Amino acid sequence: MKGIVFLGNKNLEIQDFKDPTPGPNDVIIEIKASGMCGSDLKFYRANSGPSSLGLGGDDKPVIAGHEPCGVVVEIGSNVSKNTFYKGMRVMQHHYEGCGNCFHCSTGWQQLCNDGVKAVFGVTGNGAHAKYMRCPASTLVPLREEISFISGAAISCGTGTAWGALDRLSLKASQTIAIFGMGLSSRSSFNCWITDIDGWMNFGSNNS
Ligand SMILES: [Zn+2]
Ligand SMILES: [Zn+2]
Numbered sequence: 001m002k003g004i005v006f007l008g009n010k011n012l013e014i015q016d017f018k019d020p021t022p023g024p025n026d027v028i029i030e031i032k033a034s035g036m037c038g039s040d041l042k043f044y045r046a047n048s049g050p051s052s053l054g055l056g057g058d059d060k061p062v063i064a065g066h067e068p069c070g071v072v073v074e075i076g077s078n079v080s081k082n083t084f085y086k087g088m089r090v091m092q093h094h095y096e097g098c099g100n101c102f103h104c105s106t107g108w109q110q111l112c113n114d115g116v117k118a119v120f121g122v123t124g125n126g127a128h129a130k131y132m133r134c135p136a137s138t139l140v141p142l143r144e145e146i147s148f149i150s151g152a153a154i155s156c157g158t159g160t161a162w163g164a165l166d167r168l169s170l171k172a173s174q175t176i177a178i179f180g181m182g183l184s185s186r187s188s189f190n191c192w193i194t195d196i197d198g199w200m201n202f203g204s205n206n207s
Contacts, residue, residue, distance in 0.1 A: 003063035003129035008048040015061055020133035027136045028074035034127035035067030035152035038183045065128035066094035066121030069151035079136040089142040091155040092134050094120040099137050161187035
């Protein structure tokens with residue numbers, strides 16, 4: 001399959017990669033939409049690969065894209081068939097930890113006690129390709145009424161904005177100021193005033 005690689009110094013290249021195969025705890029996603037987050041500009045503008053930003057990795061070519069959204073097409077031998085299935089619409093949270101520690105088991109693989117094994121799209125192959133391998137534990141189900149494009153945005157930038165607003169426990173009558181016009185700021189604004197694909201409805205829930 002083809003994958004897009006950030007080479008550093010604002011250079012991109014489409015390179016050939018083997019189609020991924022799942023490990024026992026993994027799935028393969030057929031990517032339907034892959035977002036571009038503000039963080040991608042760092043990787044795009046870096047002097048060389050992610051290691052030049054202190055993010056680890058060995059600077060072998062890595063498929064970019066850490067806002068994956070698509071459909072499960074393969075399932076590893078240890079993955080629960082009751083929870084995950086072929087054809088399942090999913091978003092993906094782009095960190096791989098041990099999968100077992102307190103942080104990993106509560107959805108915070110980026111804080112894994114054993115250290116992060118991969119940041120998909122940065123130190124591990126991401127979503128700017130036809131297929132992507134990831135642990136099943138990093139998937140978030142995508143409801144039918146949410147488009148793949150919205151799901152890709154939610155996977156990092158808009159999800160980050162939603163997480164910040166959720167912590168504030170806001171009520172619809174409150175006024176907030178959002179500083180900056182990066183992707184997460186703009187998403188915060190949209191989360192607050194609109195109802196993204198009928199899902200992020202803070203205002204109507206808290207009126
Ligand atoms: Zn991001
Ligand atoms: Zn862990």
